[in-house]
Amino acid sequence: MNHLPATPFIQEKHKMRCFFNKWQLLNLISSSHKIEVSKGMSKVQWFSRDIWIICAGFVAAMHVGKLPPAVPVLQQELGIGLVQAGLLLSLVQGAGMLFALTLGSYVEKIGLKRCVLLGLGLLSAASLLGGFSQSVSSLLLLRVVEGFGFLLVTLSGPAYIRQLVPAEEISAKMGLWSAYMGGGMGISLLLTPWLITMMGWQGVWLTLTLLTLSLFALVATRVPKPQQSTQKIEVFQLIKTTLKHPPAWMLALMFGTYAGQWFSLVGFLPTIYQQNEISLTLAGALTASVAIANAVGTFACGIMLQRGLLPKTLVQTGFIILMLCALSFYIFQAQLPFLLQFACVFSFSLFGGLVAAVVFAQALRFAPSPVAISATIGMILQCSATSQFLLPPAIAAIVSATGDWFWVGIVMAAFSAMGWLLCQKLFQADVRA
Numbered sequence: 001m002n003h004l005p006a007t008p009f010i011q012e013k014h015k016m017r018c019f020f021n022k023w024q025l026l027n028l029i030s031s032s033h034k035i036e037v038s039k040g041m042s043k044v045q046w047f048s049r050d051i052w053i054i055c056a057g058f059v060a061a062m063h064v065g066k067l068p069p070a071v072p073v074l075q076q077e078l079g080i081g082l083v084q085a086g087l088l089l090s091l092v093q094g095a096g097m098l099f100a101l102t103l104g105s106y107v108e109k110i111g112l113k114r115c116v117l118l119g120l121g122l123l124s125a126a127s128l129l130g131g132f133s134q135s136v137s138s139l140l141l142l143r144v145v146e147g148f149g150f151l152l153v154t155l156s157g158p159a160y161i162r163q164l165v166p167a168e169e170i171s172a173k174m175g176l177w178s179a180y181m182g183g184g185m186g187i188s189l190l191l192t193p194w195l196i197t198m199m200g201w202q203g204v205w206l207t208l209t210l211l212t213l214s215l216f217a218l219v220a221t222r223v224p225k226p227q228q229s230t231q232k233i234e235v236f237q238l239i240k241t242t243l244k245h246p247p248a249w250m251l252a253l254m255f256g257t258y259a260g261q262w263f264s265l266v267g268f269l270p271t272i273y274q275q276n277e278i279s280l281t282l283a284g285a286l287t288a289s290v291a292i293a294n295a296v297g298t299f300a301c302g303i304m305l306q307r308g309l310l311p312k313t314l315v316q317t318g319f320i321i322l323m324l325c326a327l328s329f330y331i332f333q334a335q336l337p338f339l340l341q342f343a344c345v346f347s348f349s350l351f352g353g354l355v356a357a358v359v360f361a362q363a364l365r366f367a368p369s370p371v372a373i374s375a376t377i378g379m380i381l382q383c384s385a386t387s388q389f390l391l392p393p394a395i396a397a398i399v400s401a402t403g404d405w406f407w408v409g410i411v412m413a414a415f416s417a418m419g420w421l422l423c424q425k426l427f428q429a430d431v432r433a
Helices: 008-040 051-065 067-078 082-110 112-131 136-164 167-177 180-222 235-243 246-267 269-275 280-306 311-331 338-366 370-402 406-432
Strands: none
Touching: 051 067, 051 112, 051 136, 051 167, 051 180, 067 082, 067 136, 067 180, 082 112, 082 136, 082 235, 082 370, 112 136, 112 180, 136 167, 136 338, 136 370, 167 280, 167 338, 180 280, 180 338, 235 246, 235 370, 246 280, 246 311, 246 338, 246 370, 246 406, 269 280, 269 338, 280 311, 280 338, 311 338, 311 406, 338 370, 338 406, 370 406
């Protein structure tokens, strides 16, 4: 059958129909894109029930931060030596270094809410007994108990928040959660010297006991029990699966390269203060501001993730700035005035928050399975604690051997470069998958 040639009118009508269909398709794509963007930019409910879990992280970190300002008083009243003071400071990290992965693997089996409450209970009990302690040995033992309490709260928090928070809010909430260490320690470093002058170091311990018990009651009554996994959990199989999962290693090592540097750099602040004859009161405020800067950085990073910035870009930017700050601080320490030295340390802490927030947020995504989230967090915290335990003595050894800070700057820059490369490999593997 022969087809009649199309008239100009029919051709024009056909063109109009095609144009209309294309316009509808483009409008549909545009609308769906706007919906996705509006979801990412939707208003975050900051004061929902998960806020009490985030507060638990902050309070747990306050127990870590209460000790450094109290060390001089403890030395005077209980005769604590430098080695014992160092043990008191590091025993919290010792618990994480030895048991974080193993304990994290048991968290899902025990229950997330039970672990948070157990952690807060251990912190409360240890702080209460510590407030009445008059011997160094009992304080050391109670510090170990506090270490396990801190670990239980921080291992359980991310997986618990994931169950309580809508998917579109998780990046912002994980940014806030990641601020627990800098924020909690900063608050303690700021308030403890003032509280010691009013009520002594025992008063600080007892005040934190009351605060922790109050939070225990709020979590117990206000936060719902999370959904228990129906999947049978074999703890040793969970550990094996996590250890065989390359992204978990990359996240853990990435965080380790950052955490050891942060702990070491902040640890040398007293040296800066002593060299520049800064008063103790001002020194405490400056140290607290450095810790709080880290919390501000992690929170800001969560907001940026919520608004669609790429995690890879944020982490790699963070590591580049860490590299520049460390090189400037260590290599040019003798030439830089105090304000520039402090600016390097402050910037290091602030932009280090980009690394911390992304690592905790991506742990939810890169864990081998939902039940392995706490185990993955445990692996991250174990690498972090190991790095914080080993790197400061290594720096001291380098300075003792060379008599100069130059090679410390090179080592720190190498750690940041390793973190940058690990981030590159992690997200390259993710794209290929």
